[in-house]
Amino acid sequence: MTSQQPQVTSYRHPRQRGRAASCLIWAVAAAIFLLMAAVLVIVAAYAGWGSGVETARANATVAAAVTQQNQCELIPQDLATGNFDLARRRIESLRSVIPAPDCLLPLLPTATAAYLMAQPSPTLIPTITALPTLTAPAPTATPPPVPASATPAEDDSSWTYDLGALLAEARAEIQARDFVAAIDTLEAIIGLDSDYNRDQVRGLALQALSAQALLLYRSGKLSEAIVLTDRAEVYGDIGELNYERYVAEQYLTGQRYKTTNPALAVLRFNEIYYQHNSNYMNGQVAGELQDALRYYGDALALQGDACQAKDQYAAALELYPNYSPVSRGELTTKQQQTTLACGTQAPALGQNGNGQSSGTPQAIGVRTTAAGQSG
Numbered sequence: 001m002t003s004q005q006p007q008v009t010s011y012r013h014p015r016q017r018g019r020a021a022s023c024l025i026w027a028v029a030a031a032i033f034l035l036m037a038a039v040l041v042i043v044a045a046y047a048g049w050g051s052g053v054e055t056a057r058a059n060a061t062v063a064a065a066v067t068q069q070n071q072c073e074l075i076p077q078d079l080a081t082g083n084f085d086l087a088r089r090r091i092e093s094l095r096s097v098i099p100a101p102d103c104l105l106p107l108l109p110t111a112t113a114a115y116l117m118a119q120p121s122p123t124l125i126p127t128i129t130a131l132p133t134l135t136a137p138a139p140t141a142t143p144p145p146v147p148a149s150a151t152p153a154e155d156d157s158s159w160t161y162d163l164g165a166l167l168a169e170a171r172a173e174i175q176a177r178d179f180v181a182a183i184d185t186l187e188a189i190i191g192l193d194s195d196y197n198r199d200q201v202r203g204l205a206l207q208a209l210s211a212q213a214l215l216l217y218r219s220g221k222l223s224e225a226i227v228l229t230d231r232a233e234v235y236g237d238i239g240e241l242n243y244e245r246y247v248a249e250q251y252l253t254g255q256r257y258k259t260t261n262p263a264l265a266v267l268r269f270n271e272i273y274y275q276h277n278s279n280y281m282n283g284q285v286a287g288e289l290q291d292a293l294r295y296y297g298d299a300l301a302l303q304g305d306a307c308q309a310k311d312q313y314a315a316a317l318e319l320y321p322n323y324s325p326v327s328r329g330e331l332t333t334k335q336q337q338t339t340l341a342c343g344t345q346a347p348a349l350g351q352n353g354n355g356q357s358s359g360t361p362q363a364i365g366v367r368t369t370a371a372g373q374s375g
Contacts, residue, residue, distance in 0.1 A: 065101075068094060072103035163189055163196050170204055179212035206235035213241055220281055222248040247276050254288060262295035266312075286321035293319075294326045297334060306341035313338060 071090050078087035094104045166189050173182035186205040189196060209232035216225035229245045232238050238245075254268035269289035272280050279285075297312035313335035317328065 064097075068097065068101045069103060072101060072107060075107050161192050163193060167197065167201065167204075170201075170208075174204065174208055174211075177211075179208045179215070182208040183212065202235045206232055206238075209235070210238060210241055214244070217241075217244045217248060222252055226252075247272060247280065251281065251285065251288075254292060258288070258292050259295055262292050262299055265292040266296050283322045286319050287324035290316045290319045290321055290331075291325045294331060294334075297338070301334070301338055301341075304345075306338040306345050310335050310338035310342055 071094055075087050075090050078084070078090065091104070091107070094101055166185055170182045170185040170189070173179070173185060183205065186201055186208060189201050190205070209228050213225045213228035213232060216222075216228065226245055226248055229238060229241045232241065250268045250272055254265040254272075256265075257268075258265040266289065269285055269292050272285050273289050277285070293312045293316035297309040297316070300306075300309035300312065313331050316326070316331050317335065
């Protein structure tokens, strides 16, 4: 038989593990405690700093308010002693404060009044002494003819404006083709006495206004010309200016609506170019019409009406203006694109099966010959 040896159990390693775990727990607890203590210290320090800042800020505000009040109290003393420069510096210093102190506003009128009262005294002396020296000789020289001195005053008032001389001046200005000066002179006569040589003065005013308006039409200043035409119409028949005004209004309307309502602009420019004067505004009407047709074609193409859009581009290409905002290459490209799109587009209302417009307003601008170059 074999004898069994007794087994010896060692408790050294478990005891070492237990001691290590307890040390770790105490270390973690100590670290947490120290962290909490540090947080408390930081919070307390921040709270103390914040309250200190608020206290310092409040003290600074109170000190500033006291200083401002002292400055306000010193301003009346400066004004009373005539020290306006120091008072001005105090006021400017208080004005720089935002918001301005309440004590400043009541002091401003007082300071202004005190300054003005101190200023005008030197200027009153020469005016007072000058008046008696001028009026003293008049009564001593001829005391009896007091009524005679009244009649010259009436003569002076009646001769202040020599209407006859003004009328002669206006005639000379018209002869010299200085129509602007003549208009001013004649309207001055009418303003002074509307009945003075009424027919003659108004006839000259009509002549000067009409001549100046015609010059403005020819130089392209249409808005100013229309204004003078309206003024001339007050004095009588304006004759050919009525026609000039009508054409100018059509042109300005076309320019105004060229981008916002190109159909209306095409109608206006089309009427001028084909019915009145194809060289209007030194030929600019052709370029304006071409540009309006471009805008109208763009609007129709955007609406999906390619067939009528290509008609507008074709009409624009028939024009050869000296200057145009749109190039022929751009018009040609757009015409080709809309022509291709028109071939695949279903006929719209007012069109026949070939995509051609049948008497629709979109065919405007397509003409064979332009109007004569009159005027």
